[in-house]
Amino acid sequence: MLDILLDILFPRRACCLCRRPGYYWTHSPWCDECRNKMKESTEKLNTCARCGKFLADDQPLCSECQEVDPPFAIARAVGPYQGCHRQLIKQYKFMEKKFLAWSMAQMMARVVRENGDYWPLNLVVPVPMSREGLLRRGFNQSELLASRIARDLKVRYDPHVLLRIKDSSPQRELSKEMREKNLMNAFVINKPERVKGKNILLVDDVYTTGSTAKECTRTLLKAGANRVGVISWASGKGF
Template identity: 35%
Template structure:
């Protein structure tokens, strides 16, 4: 630590980005995500066996990963979705604050949790193009930032992949998926996305990044546009996922 960072640490001692408590020296040294041990311990990692396609964790703790009934019945456009944690507890609160209260200082913490997971998961990440799930320009103006782009930037930097936030766009302003019933959610995002630069997407493997997986309709619609433009493989990464769709 140089003198300047020592001075900054005295004036502004590092705090946990989720709960705000001061980090101990050990926690600060160990934590690239600026989270305290209590908040890290309260995260609920998703454990195997899971669906090999949509990543749904099965209730039985035994057995191998395999496709779930939904994915067998109708194969999604994406190849797989993976999330490190369940959407619950302090992580759910942090994601909601990140998204709806513009607490963008959470970017590095949440982004690092996702990129550490992605490093273990994605072989040869340099072959992939990282693409965030886009917001419509109207929503972007209201919110002022895109949470999936902020996460995708951290993932792309940490994995050494190219970031592309221009090719996939949202062409239809849609209602927020929150509060909609399942069938309404599917209709709400139908044909909502388009690829403006198919020549960039053609023949590429894609890491598609979003904050939370719920029904998967949004990711599936994005994946449909990307596959129709010639993407070869689509791995979706979300920070958290719900248990029921």
């Protein structure tokens, strides 16, 4: 009887990853076990010191950063683009579970807060979507994350300085060279005075080849930004 009453008063929510029910008092969308699983999967991997891609060996840099130094000051992700991290970003992006943005942004903000290489920061900017992309998806997943990260870090947020004028998706099937060509002149700066001299945090959802983050960084630096750091929810493997 008490159980039924409790269920009515506090509807049970299931963990969005393992579906285990039963959270009366917490607002976390995932359970402690899944939280630990995510932490462990990240901790056992080494990361590229420059772009944050997860590495299988203990090399300091991924093969790509060994060849060409990326334009940003630092890039990091909460976890690898696999398992729970991958499942979450898919639920968030394609199943429109927007409430996940709160907890995901909190974890992204923590990575930034704890890494001195991001600081000082003046401005948080999301990777923009083209108008066509926005019509397709209905919302910009990076924008929602970026606004919450900015609030968490108490840094100014501006989704209107970096614009995407070329719809370059889908990029997945393209080779690295084609991706980069495809992204050339895809971004423009609206009101360059707003980025001039600023230390910027660029927010992306998934860092795969890094082509998008790098092109956004180049565009911001060309417009006079002082430094750009990149944070994403998940990052691909650099091996």
